[in-house]
Amino acid sequence: MITYATDRSDINNGATSCAERTTACLQRIDERASLNAFLHVDADGATAAAAESDERFAAGLARPLEGLVVAVKDNINVAGMPLTCASRMLDGFRPLFDATVVERLRDAGAVIIGKTNMDEFAMGSSNETSAFGAVRNPVDESRVPGGSSGGSAVAVADGMCHVALGSDTGGSIRQPAAFCGTYGLKPTYGRVSRYGLVAFASSLDQIGIFASSLHDTAAVFDVITGHDPMDATSDPGAAGRALDVIASPHASPLRIGVLPRTAIQGCEPAIITAYDEAIERFRTKGAAIIEVALGHEEIWVPTYFILATAEASSNLARFDGVRYGLRAEHTDISDMTTASKTAGFGAEVKRRIMLGTYVLSSGYYDAYYRKAQQARRLISDAYNAVFADVDALFMPTTPTTAFSLGERNADPVTMWLSDYFTVSANIAGIPALSVPFGKDASGLPIGLQLQGALFHDERLMQIASLLES
Ligand code: GLN
Numbered sequence: 504m505i506t507y508a509t510d511r512s513d514i515n516n517g518a519t520s521c522a523e524r525t526t527a528c529l530q531r532i533d534e535r536a537s538l539n540a541f542l543h544v545d546a547d548g549a550t551a552a553a554a555e556s557d558e559r560f561a562a563g564l565a566r567p568l569e570g571l572v573v574a575v576k577d578n579i580n581v582a583g584m585p586l587t588c589a590s591r592m593l594d595g596f597r598p599l600f601d602a603t604v605v606e607r608l609r610d611a612g613a614v615i616i617g618k619t620n621m622d623e624f625a626m627g628s629s630n631e632t633s634a635f636g637a638v639r640n641p642v643d644e645s646r647v648p649g650g651s652s653g654g655s656a657v658a659v660a661d662g663m664c665h666v667a668l669g670s671d672t673g674g675s676i677r678q679p680a681a682f683c684g685t686y687g688l689k690p691t692y693g694r695v696s697r698y699g700l701v702a703f704a705s706s707l708d709q710i711g712i713f714a715s716s717l718h719d720t721a722a723v724f725d726v727i728t729g730h731d732p733m734d735a736t737s738d739p740g741a742a743g744r745a746l747d748v749i750a751s752p753h754a755s756p757l758r759i760g761v762l763p764r765t766a767i768q769g770c771e772p773a774i775i776t777a778y779d780e781a782i783e784r785f786r787t788k789g790a791a792i793i794e795v796a797l798g799h800e801e802i803w804v805p806t807y808f809i810l811a812t813a814e815a816s817s818n819l820a821r822f823d824g825v826r827y828g829l830r831a832e833h834t835d836i837s838d839m840t841t842a843s844k845t846a847g848f849g850a851e852v853k854r855r856i857m858l859g860t861y862v863l864s865s866g867y868y869d870a871y872y873r874k875a876q877q878a879r880r881l882i883s884d885a886y887n888a889v890f891a892d893v894d895a896l897f898m899p900t901t902p903t904t905a906f907s908l909g910e911r912n913a914d915p916v917t918m919w920l921s922d923y924f925t926v927s928a929n930i931a932g933i934p935a936l937s938v939p940f941g942k943d944a945s946g947l948p949i950g951l952q953l954q955g956a957l958f959h960d961e962r963l964m965q966i967a968s969l970l971e972s
Contacts, residue, residue, distance in 0.1 A: 504685070504715035507571050507665040507722065514560055514570060521560070521570030525553035525614055528572045531663045532617070538639045538648075540657040542577050543584050544617035552614040559612065568726055569612030571719075574658040574667040577618040578625055579710065580699035581605050584615075588701050589633035590623045592847030593828035602699020603734070604668060604710050604727045611726045616664050619654030623849045624819065625670055625703045627651050628678060628921045629911065632851040637908055640682060642947055646905040649679030652713070656683040659713040660948075666723050667713040672703045673807050674900075674925025676711045677937035681900035681950020684939045686720050686967075688712045690960050692932035693738035696731035704814035705736075707807075707929040717971060720936075721745035721964050728960075740958075748961035749968050757966065759785050760795040760893035769923075770902045773943035778899055781940050781951050781970055785897070788969045795889050795896065800927075802878050807926035808919060809862050809875035816859025822847065854915065883931040890956035895966050898924055900937040900950035924952060934960040938967045 505524075513519045529546050549572070556570040575581055578588045580598035582605075587593045605615065622632040630638040630653030638653040640646040641661040648657045652669030656679035659667050669676040671689035680687025689711045700710055710727070714720040722745075729742030761782060767775060786792055824830040824843030831846040833839035848856070862871035889896060902923055911918040928935035934957075937950040951970070955963040 504660060505662050505665055506716045506719055507568070508716065508718045510665070511570070521553040521556035521614065522550070524570065525549050525572055525616070528616055528663050531661065535641070535661055535663065537644065538641055538657050538661065539620055539636050540638055540654040540661070540663060541574070541617045542587060542589065542620050542635055542654070545584055545615065548583070549614050549616045556612055556614065566610070566612035568608060568722060571608075571613045571666065571723075572616050572664040573608055573613045574616055574619050574655055574664040575605060576621055576652050576655050576667070576669045578621060578670055578701040579605065579668055581615055581618065584618055586618070586701070587635070588624045589621045589635055590847060590849065590852070591634045591829060592822045592843075596828040598699070600699065603696035603731045605699065607727050608723070619652070619658055619667060621654055622651035623852050624701070624815070625651040625672060625675055626815070626851050626855055628674070628918055629906070630654070630679075631908065631912060632849055634849055639908070640905045642684075643905070643945070646907055646947070647682065649682035649905065651675040653679045655713050656680055656685055656687070659683070659685045659715055665714070666719055669711055669713055670700055670703070671709050671711050671929065672707045673811060673929050674922045676713065677900050677925050677935060677950065677952060678921065680713055680937040680939070682905040682948065684948030684950075686712075686714050686717060686939065687937040687950070688720050688724065688960070688964070689928060689935045690724065690728065691738070691934045691958050693736050694728045694740070694743070694958070694960060696734040696737050698731055698733040702818040704811040705818065706814060707811060709929070717749055717964050717968055718746070721749050724960065724964070743961060745961040745964050749965050751965070753965065754894075755789060757790040758793055758893045759790045759966070760793050760889060760896040762898050763794055763796060766800055767899060770899055771904065771943070773904065774899050774902065774949055777941045777949045778951060782897070784970055790969070793893055795893060797889055797896070798885050799878070799882050803882065803927040803930065804919060804923060806875045806878040806882065806930060807922070808858070809871050810879065810930070812855045812859035813863050813872050814859070816856045816863065819852070819856055851915070879930050882927055886931045886933060887956070894955070895963060896954045898952050898954070900924055900952040904943045904947035904949060928954050933957055934963055936963045936967055938970050940970060
């Protein structure tokens with residue numbers, strides 16, 4: 504992995520240049536094509552942006568992220584590059600404008616290197632639902648990188664860029680970050696603009712960051728946060744100040760909430776060992792460890808899959824063969840919609856749309872959708888109560904390390920259960936950060952997760968610095 508903070512000081516003292524770094528990233532993408540991390544690489548655009556960054560360094564005009572090499576998940580608009588959401592449905596589609604996050608990164612001097620592979624429309628936990636083939640885990644190519652932002656996780660873990668953007672609706676940043684050994688931050692809902700992100704489940708979706716260090720995570724966070732009038736759910740607050748917070752001393756005594764043993768008993772032993780070691784690390788740094796009973800764990804996954812599929816069925820209605828991308832052979836207009844959806848969407852997307860329309864249908868609305876909304880309130884209230892007593896909640900990011908390609912495809916419910924520890928943060932809208940912490944016996948990375956109260960994103964990064972080796 505490469506870090507921007509180190510590169511920036513090397514650029515400043517003349518040891519390297521933005522052009523050199525960008526070229527090295529492009530080479531790495533080529534050499535590691537078998538990982539299938541990218542769907543589009545903009546070598547010319549990146550090279551030109553890097554040259555401009557070098558001029559700015561030379562003129563003493565370097566901006567906060569000058570020369571930072573960024574990869575962008577392929578459900579986020581980058582003007583001039585294709586956008587597919589890893590679906591046939593968007594064949595030939597090119598967005599006309601940059602997402603707000605991309606615009607802010609460019610204005611801060613970043614070099615956008617390309618678009619990363621993902622699960623189709625961000626639905627999945629293994630990157631196997633991509634219409635353009637699975638992404639492979641760099642540590643062991645017979646294993647998945649996690650999903651849905653698998654390409655972004657691999658791009659950072661394998662040194663193809665400094666940082667990558669992903670989207671996290673139920674864990675799609677944190678779970679692949681854990682499987683690939685990077686940091687993965689899902690910010691508080693509303694802190695990062697969703698303008699220019701293709702919606703999956705709008706009340707859960709949040710753009711976030713993959714990086715090799717906390718410093719790089721914080722630097723990008725400070726640039727992409729802050730109010731955006733183009734997103735009605737954007738928080739009116741100012742941009743983040745994570746770089747300041749991670750450099751400042753901790754409030755004492757720090758209180759870390761941990762889950763009771765029963766809540767983690769389904770995890771692989773290597774993950775439990777890492778979790779216990781990390782808890783010890785917190786303790787030696789003076790933190791008080793407090794066991795908390797959050798409750799409602801058994802309804803996290805069902806609540807998520809009802810809400811997410813309901814919203815997805817509504818959001819994906821716009822892909823009808825008229826407005827975007829693919830239009831299949833057809834006889835008349837209603838046949839056009841059916842034929843285009845049939846040809847354009849893969850099996851997982853169809854499954855979600857059908858489930859979503861079912862839970863919203865008039866006979867079942869009260870039994871499923873309304874109940875899930877009530878469950879959402881219970882889950883949020885439980886979090887709010889816990890955050891009165893602790894500064895952060897600490898738990899594994901995933902019950903297992905990266906599993907094998909194909910292993911969980913036969914049974915969608917097994918796949919959905921890999922999101923056990925991640926979906927509740929989206930349900931409650933709270934920030935959550937996956938921190939790389941050691942490896943299992945086969946060398947596969949382990950990720951541990953910190954969750955915090957609404958708007959405590961910076962604090963989470965500060966607490967995570969205690970685990971940084
Ligand atoms: N894996 C979860 C799902 O399949 C989460 C996806 C996401 O966060 N985009 O829905």
